[in-house]
Amino acid sequence: MPFSGIFKRSQLQQKCILGAVCFVESSTDSNTEIPMIQIHAPILDGADVACEIWLSHTALSSDKPLGHGHHGAIQYRYSDEFLFGVLSLPESALPQARAVTAPLQQTTESAYRQIFALMDALDYPHAYRFWNYMADINGISHELERYRQFNVGRKDAFLACGREASDQLPAACALGLADGPLTIAFLLGRKAPIAIENPRQVSAYEYPEAYGPRTPNFSRATLLRAEQDDLLFISGTASIVGHQSLHASDVVAQTKETLANLDAVIAEANRTLGEQTFDLQHIFFKVYIRHATDLSLVRNEIQRHIGGTIKAVFVQADICRRELLLEIEATAWHLSERL
Numbered sequence: 443m444p445f446s447g448i449f450k451r452s453q454l455q456q457k458c459i460l461g462a463v464c465f466v467e468s469s470t471d472s473n474t475e476i477p478m479i480q481i482h483a484p485i486l487d488g489a490d491v492a493c494e495i496w497l498s499h500t501a502l503s504s505d506k507p508l509g510h511g512h513h514g515a516i517q518y519r520y521s522d523e524f525l526f527g528v529l530s531l532p533e534s535a536l537p538q539a540r541a542v543t544a545p546l547q548q549t550t551e552s553a554y555r556q557i558f559a560l561m562d563a564l565d566y567p568h569a570y571r572f573w574n575y576m577a578d579i580n581g582i583s584h585e586l587e588r589y590r591q592f593n594v595g596r597k598d599a600f601l602a603c604g605r606e607a608s609d610q611l612p613a614a615c616a617l618g619l620a621d622g623p624l625t626i627a628f629l630l631g632r633k634a635p636i637a638i639e640n641p642r643q644v645s646a647y648e649y650p651e652a653y654g655p656r657t658p659n660f661s662r663a664t665l666l667r668a669e670q671d672d673l674l675f676i677s678g679t680a681s682i683v684g685h686q687s688l689h690a691s692d693v694v695a696q697t698k699e700t701l702a703n704l705d706a707v708i709a710e711a712n713r714t715l716g717e718q719t720f721d722l723q724h725i726f727f728k729v730y731i732r733h734a735t736d737l738s739l740v741r742n743e744i745q746r747h748i749g750g751t752i753k754a755v756f757v758q759a760d761i762c763r764r765e766l767l768l769e770i771e772a773t774a775w776h777l778s779e780r781l
């Protein structure tokens with residue numbers, strides 16, 4: 443259906459939409475109260491739009507409408523339980539900053555500071571998931587790769603806002619696009635999640651300095667026992683074991699390694715809960731592929747691993763280390779037996 447149709451589709455659905463992460467070929471004026479980021483990245487299975495839409499169960503089952511508002515550059519919508527927000531900031535150097543600071547670093551720090559101020563102001567103290575998109579992620583300026591500039595700005599904001607606790611880091615992804623502003627979506631809430639790490643990998647926030655002056659501030663997954671479901675937000679996952687990228691220039695081997703990492707994160711979440719809550723069947727995947735021509739190799743490997751039908755969107759984007767050819771993120775869910 444045309445992009446503009448998605449959010450007009452039904453009043454009922456619109457009433458329940460907290461927000462969306464959309465991949466589109468060209469931007470459309472969405473003209474709605476719904477916070478949405480429009481990411482210009484080619485969708486690899488031929489569709490011209492793919493949207494990850496976050497719905498509120500409580501808005502569906504009650505008459506209480508979702509709230510919405512603006513805070514600085516942020517647009518957001520919220521229920522009692524969740525807040526979904528978006529912001530897009532062009533990379534322009536802040537006038538007061540020293541000329542040595544890269545614009546992307548400053549812009550990232552500013553974006554995260556605004557988000558943390560919103561969390562404090564509206565009392566949604568917990569961040570579950572961040573989606574980060576930026577231009578030219580592997581480019582170098584100010585003697586530093588742009589992804590590493592982003593990491594400096596992000597970490598500095600966490601520290602400045604008193605959010606240094608490593609057991610409370612959100613799940614995240616960080617992808618590169620051809621152009622466009624720094625674009626971030628985020629999901630917050632009132633209930634504390636459980637941060638999950640991957641036993642096969644060094645925690646990203648403990649990567650050695652060889653990967654940049656500040657470590658990437660995210661957890662491998664966050665686990666949330668929400669009112670309706672148990673949710674597992676799995677961060678962008680790649681062919682990294684320990685802290686090293688494996689299988690440079692072998693996209694099939696990278697896909698296998700990435701799937702082994704996803705299995706390990708899911709197993710770790712189940713171990714934490716003490717029950718087999720999550721599996722590979724009840725899960726949505728988003729697969730970012732550096733070279734569009736690798737699509738069928740990657741898809742076949744995922745299909746073979748999972749069996750049955752896969753719920754996945756394949757998008758062309760740049761991964762945050764040059765040698766990485768793909769990254770897979772996922773959301774797994776399990777209907778709560780507490781209902």
Ligand code: 3EB
Pocket residue numbers: 574614615616646658659660677678679680682762
């Ligand atoms: C990695 O594991 C691959 O900087 O927010 C994955 C997920 C990656 C999130 C981020 C980076 C991020 O280090 C890259």
